[in-house]
Amino acid sequence: MDKSTAPLSPALHRRMATPKLKRGPGSVHSSVAEAIGIRIVRGEFPPGTILPNEAKWAADFKVSRSAVREGIKILMAKNLLVSRPKVGSRVEPRERWSLLDHDILTWYATAPNREKFLLSLQQFRYIVEPEAAALAAEFHSEEQMHEISAACQDMATAPSLHERTEADVRFHLAILRATNNELLLPLGVIIDQALNNLFIFITRQANDLHYAQDLHEKIERNIRLRKPQAARIAVRNLLANSDEVMRRSQSRKSRKN
Amino acid sequence: MDKSTAPLSPALHRRMATPKLKRGPGSVHSSVAEAIGIRIVRGEFPPGTILPNEAKWAADFKVSRSAVREGIKILMAKNLLVSRPKVGSRVEPRERWSLLDHDILTWYATAPNREKFLLSLQQFRYIVEPEAAALAAEFHSEEQMHEISAACQDMATAPSLHERTEADVRFHLAILRATNNELLLPLGVIIDQALNNLFIFITRQANDLHYAQDLHEKIERNIRLRKPQAARIAVRNLLANSDEVMRRSQSRKSRKN
DNA sequence: CAAGACCTATTTATCCTACAATACGGATTA
DNA sequence: TAATCCGTATTGTAGGATAAATAGGTCTTG
Numbered sequence: 097m098d099k100s101t102a103p104l105s106p107a108l109h110r111r112m113a114t115p116k117l118k119r120g121p122g123s124v125h126s127s128v129a130e131a132i133g134i135r136i137v138r139g140e141f142p143p144g145t146i147l148p149n150e151a152k153w154a155a156d157f158k159v160s161r162s163a164v165r166e167g168i169k170i171l172m173a174k175n176l177l178v179s180r181p182k183v184g185s186r187v188e189p190r191e192r193w194s195l196l197d198h199d200i201l202t203w204y205a206t207a208p209n210r211e212k213f214l215l216s217l218q219q220f221r222y223i224v225e226p227e228a229a230a231l232a233a234e235f236h237s238e239e240q241m242h243e244i245s246a247a248c249q250d251m252a253t254a255p256s257l258h259e260r261t262e263a264d265v266r267f268h269l270a271i272l273r274a275t276n277n278e279l280l281l282p283l284g285v286i287i288d289q290a291l292n293n294l295f296i297f298i299t300r301q302a303n304d305l306h307y308a309q310d311l312h313e314k315i316e317r318n319i320r321l322r323k324p325q326a327a328r329i330a331v332r333n334l335l336a337n338s339d340e341v342m343r344r345s346q347s348r349k350s351r352k353n
Numbered sequence: 354m355d356k357s358t359a360p361l362s363p364a365l366h367r368r369m370a371t372p373k374l375k376r377g378p379g380s381v382h383s384s385v386a387e388a389i390g391i392r393i394v395r396g397e398f399p400p401g402t403i404l405p406n407e408a409k410w411a412a413d414f415k416v417s418r419s420a421v422r423e424g425i426k427i428l429m430a431k432n433l434l435v436s437r438p439k440v441g442s443r444v445e446p447r448e449r450w451s452l453l454d455h456d457i458l459t460w461y462a463t464a465p466n467r468e469k470f471l472l473s474l475q476q477f478r479y480i481v482e483p484e485a486a487a488l489a490a491e492f493h494s495e496e497q498m499h500e501i502s503a504a505c506q507d508m509a510t511a512p513s514l515h516e517r518t519e520a521d522v523r524f525h526l527a528i529l530r531a532t533n534n535e536l537l538l539p540l541g542v543i544i545d546q547a548l549n550n551l552f553i554f555i556t557r558q559a560n561d562l563h564y565a566q567d568l569h570e571k572i573e574r575n576i577r578l579r580k581p582q583a584a585r586i587a588v589r590n591l592l593a594n595s596d597e598v599m600r601r602s603q604s605r606k607s608r609k610n
Numbered sequence: 611c612a613a614g615a616c617c618t619a620t621t622t623a624t625c626c627t628a629c630a631a632t633a634c635g636g637a638t639t640a
Numbered sequence: 641t642a643a644t645c646c647g648t649a650t651t652g653t654a655g656g657a658t659a660a661a662t663a664g665g666t667c668t669t670g
Contacts, residue, residue: 123623125426149650160625162419165651166426169382173430175455181632181651191530191538196453198432219488220536227480273448279477279543281448286536380652406621417654422622438622439662 114156124159128167131157134203136176136187147177147185174200198285205289217290218339224283225268226331229315230324232274240274241320248316252309260305261295267312271319294338297345304341311337371413381416385424388414391460393433393444404434404442431457455542462546474547475596481540482525483588486572487581489531497531498577505573509566517562518552524569528576551595554602561598568594 117124117131132153141147148156153164168185171177174194179185194200204213236244247267254260268287272280298304311334318327374381374388389410398404405413410421425442428434431451436442451457461470493501504524511517525544529537555561568591575584 169423169426170430173427195536196539216534216536219534223484277473277476279452279473282453
């Protein structure tokens with residue numbers, strides 16, 4: 097059926113209209129993948145939906161069909177959709193999506209339900225990070241320990257909040273590496289997302305920063321001294337502190353409104 | 354420098370030779386992605402290596418350059434490599450690989466170091482699954498609980514080992530779903546891989562199967578009765594049993610040799 | 611001689627066109 | 641009514657042409 101014959105409200109029509117392709121710094125196919133991918137994760141094309149065909153995308157974005165196809169292939173690789181001849185590209189059920197992929201996570205962070213997303217991230221960290229710290233305490237090599245310590249020091253001496261966050265991410269990734277379990281490495285994208293989203297909540301008050309630094313140093317020390325159980329608890333304390341910071345920021349915001 | 358001028362040993366040459374493309378059931382581009390992807394994860398092209406250019410692959414595989422490009426795009430989406438004009442496709446460092454992707458995991462399972470891989474899988478399960486069961490015990494809905502119970506029953510009544518493993522996977526995935534944390538769903542690929550690899554170790558002795566079934570039912574019960582701590586422990590017991598089975602199988606094998 | 615500007619060759623990026631394979635859904639027939 | 645056939649829309653594959661990007665060498669210049 098031709099879509100133009102379907103009676104659509106003007107508002108719905110506006111929502112369906114394809115936004116112009118953001119001609120960013122990257123290549124065309126990745127821009128296409130991003131443009132379509134974002135609309136999928138935001139729920140504009142719910143699972144089971146058949147996407148517009150390749151020719152339509154090519155026309156809307158003013159790019160060649162090849163570029164569209166390469167973009168679609170990227171989304172297929174991330175299990176956002178599957179393509180079949182004659183039927184088209186169908187959005188996969190959410191539980192098949194590779195949510196732990198860096199791109200999807202980034203797109204997802206722009207989706208409407210940010211609150212719930214941040215809670216899921218935080219919950220995920222509670223599961224993984226304490227155990228990762230315990231493993232790191234048991235199995236870290238000297239070089240890996242050095243990376244952890246260096247990142248911890250960089251946090252203390254970082255001149256800006258941005259650089260502090262960068263060192264913070266580096267600290268936690270170094271712990272994952274020090275577990276010597278390579279399957280844990282991909283979970284770094286979670287930490288990256290979480291910290292960069294938490295970044296906007298972080299207070300600039302010297303007291304808070306100093307306390308957070310203390311918590312990080314406790315983690316560093318317990319890993320260095322090879323005390324798994326103590327490292328586990330230290331990480332839990334740090335995460336609880338993050339929760340607390342978020343909660344305070346949240347209540348401040350609601351008081352304002 | 355032209356590679357053909359480099360003095361290669363015949364053995365190395367043989368290893369470099371491109372195997373014929375497996376023209377399986379899937380599409381050509383996914384076969385290309387698989388063929389190249391497997392060689393990357395197996396270490397044939399170590400991180401930092403520049404892959405042969407697209408024209409070379411097209412000639413070797415006897416496919417069009419378009420197909421090769423679409424295959425490469427799939428690998429790019431999984432962070433196995435990055436492509437840049439003039440330089441070519443460079444293999445990314447291992448810690449960037451999306452190891453938790455279903456395809457990569459499957460390819461990885463064929464790699465030489467199976468033993469270490471299985472250990473990493475098992476260690477990963479120890480981190481995630483007990484906590485997932487605890488969350489499921491706290492937050493599961495009625496429908497989610499029903500899926501868990503049904504899978505558990507199917508395990509008991511499965512007529513073949515294969516179908517039993519299928520229900521086993523379904524059981525653990527249902528628990529992940531019941532956590533109501535969507536970020537945990539992608540970890541299902543780990544469980545899927547682990548159980549399907551463990552499958553070959555599983556003894557057919559009725560005693561063992563009965564005991565394993567008992568362990569699963571304890572998990573089911575504790576989730577159903579909303580006892581997080583007990584569910585956590587029940588999962589740990591199950592994993593310990595898997596370890597035990599693997600260890601026994603291992604020692605039997607070494608005794609044979 | 612050193613440093614910077616400028617070429618050139620190679621590779622991916624993009625576009626285009628044509629045809630093949632597939633399977634949905636309607637038309638046709640028993 | 642039910643089963644089969646077939647037209648057609650859509651992705652899949654092929655192959656070629658051109659554009660853009662850039663590493664590395666070359667030339668110029670201070």
